[in-house]
Amino acid sequence: MHMPSIWGLLIVLVLAFLLFSRPGRISGLMEDLGKGIRGFRKGLSEGDTPPSDDPPRQVSDQNTREQDRAQQ
Numbered sequence: 001m002h003m004p005s006i007w008g009l010l011i012v013l014v015l016a017f018l019l020f021s022r023p024g025r026i027s028g029l030m031e032d033l034g035k036g037i038r039g040f041r042k043g044l045s046e047g048d049t050p051p052s053d054d055p056p057r058q059v060s061d062q063n064t065r066e067q068d069r070a071q072q
Contacts, residue, residue, distance in 0.1 A: 020026060
């Protein structure tokens with residue numbers, strides 16, 4: 001087996017230092033992840049409202065309006 005390169009080791013050490021240097025850092029990250037998942041689920045459940053019984057409004061044809069203006 002070969003030894004990992006110095007750059008690979010440096011990247012791993014920097015990531016480990018960032019994660020473990022401050023107490024509570026990982027628990028804070030997990031808390032934020034949990035809040036994000038809960039917000040996502042809440043957004044999905046709120047989006048399932050039944051459609052209203054009113055039909056959508058109709059938009060009149062613009063070509064017909066332009067022809068009516070030209071005739072006047």
